[in-house]
Amino acid sequence: MPLEAGATLPVRTFRVTRADLIRYAGASGDFNPIHWSDRIAAKVGLPGVIAHGMLTMALVGRAVTGWAGDPAAVVEYGVRFTKPVVVPDDDQGTEIEVSAVVKDVTEDGLARLEITATCQGEKVLAQARAMVRPRPVGKV
Amino acid sequence: MPLDPSHAGRTYPPTVYQVGREKVREFAHAIGADDAAYHDPDAARELGYPDVVAPPTFPAVVTAAAIRQLVDDPELSLDFSRVVHADQRFSYARPVVAGDELVFVNVIEEITSRGGHDFLTHRAEVTTTAGEPVVTAWCRLVVRGEA
Numbered sequence: 136m137p138l139e140a141g142a143t144l145p146v147r148t149f150r151v152t153r154a155d156l157i158r159y160a161g162a163s164g165d166f167n168p169i170h171w172s173d174r175i176a177a178k179v180g181l182p183g184v185i186a187h188g189m190l191t192m193a194l195v196g197r198a199v200t201g202w203a204g205d206p207a208a209v210v211e212y213g214v215r216f217t218k219p220v221v222v223p224d225d226d227q228g229t230e231i232e233v234s235a236v237v238k239d240v241t242e243d244g245l246a247r248l249e250i251t252a253t254c255q256g257e258k259v260l261a262q263a264r265a266m267v268r269p270r271p272v273g274k275v
Numbered sequence: 276m277p278l279d280p281s282h283a284g285r286t287y288p289p290t291v292y293q294v295g296r297e298k299v300r301e302f303a304h305a306i307g308a309d310d311a312a313y314h315d316p317d318a319a320r321e322l323g324y325p326d327v328v329a330p331p332t333f334p335a336v337v338t339a340a341a342i343r344q345l346v347d348d349p350e351l352s353l354d355f356s357r358v359v360h361a362d363q364r365f366s367y368a369r370p371v372v373a374g375d376e377l378v379f380v381n382v383i384e385e386i387t388s389r390g391g392h393d394f395l396t397h398r399a400e401v402t403t404t405a406g407e408p409v410v411t412a413w414c415r416l417v418v419r420g421e422a
Contacts, residue, residue, distance in 0.1 A: 162305035193306040206312045
């Protein structure tokens with residue numbers, strides 16, 4: 136889809152379960168127990184086991200590359216983690232909903248996205264922005 | 276004890292990271308990203324890359340040792356049990372691809388205090404070992420004050 140200034144991009148949702156947290160811990164090397172142990176999460180005052188911030192950022196990154204139509208289109212990408220994504224120990228886990236608007240398109244064709252990510256109706260990121268270079272139509 | 280702001284500018288020794296194809300695939304799989312260019316070298320080559328492309332947040336894996344450098348620095352005396360990841364930002368010269376031999380240099384950019392908490396921003400400049408710029412990663416940590 137063309138990334139034109141002002142465009143609202145289609146909402147993407149990502150399910151996150153405990154198994155996803157374990158898989159991400161292994162792949163990323165981040166074995167902080169707040170991402171897998173209820174006992175430790177409670178001990179440090181969290182409402183439960185929470186997703187790695189970098190997993191949330193990675194899922195939002197999937198939305199961004201999907202909108203851009205290119206897995207390698209991202210030129211700038213930044214977020215602020217404002218609220219933990221709590222992942223219950225059940226088969227459903229939780230869901231992160233990601234939406235964005237194209238704020239503007241620079242002269243050299245970079246689209247600036249303003250991103251919103253929510254979990255259970257609450258924003259989990261602030262200042263979530265990406266600059267992407269959409270692949271020209273027709274070019275493989 | 277609050278962090279000493281005079282540690283801003285502190286630079287740590289370079290760290291090398293060899294990007295393996297299976298690690299890129301494993302990471303892409305862990306985030307549920309099934310784009311062919313993350314898994315299939317031929318698909319990546321069609322897009323103009325020499326091997327599978329890493330997803331945009333993969334540099335966090337490359338630069339994971341940067342946090343360890345901070346935690347292991349006795350002069351900084353960072354209490355990791357109080358650390359929360361506050362912000363993360365990447366600026367890419369190009370995507371990371373399998374086969375890259377990368378090296379990063381970790382620099383403390385800024386240390387500030389507000390409301391009893393310390394904020395530390397560090398930057399990892401990632402290049403190839405040949406010196407080609409690849410990505411810069413900024414990470415801001417909050418060190419929660421003792422209640």
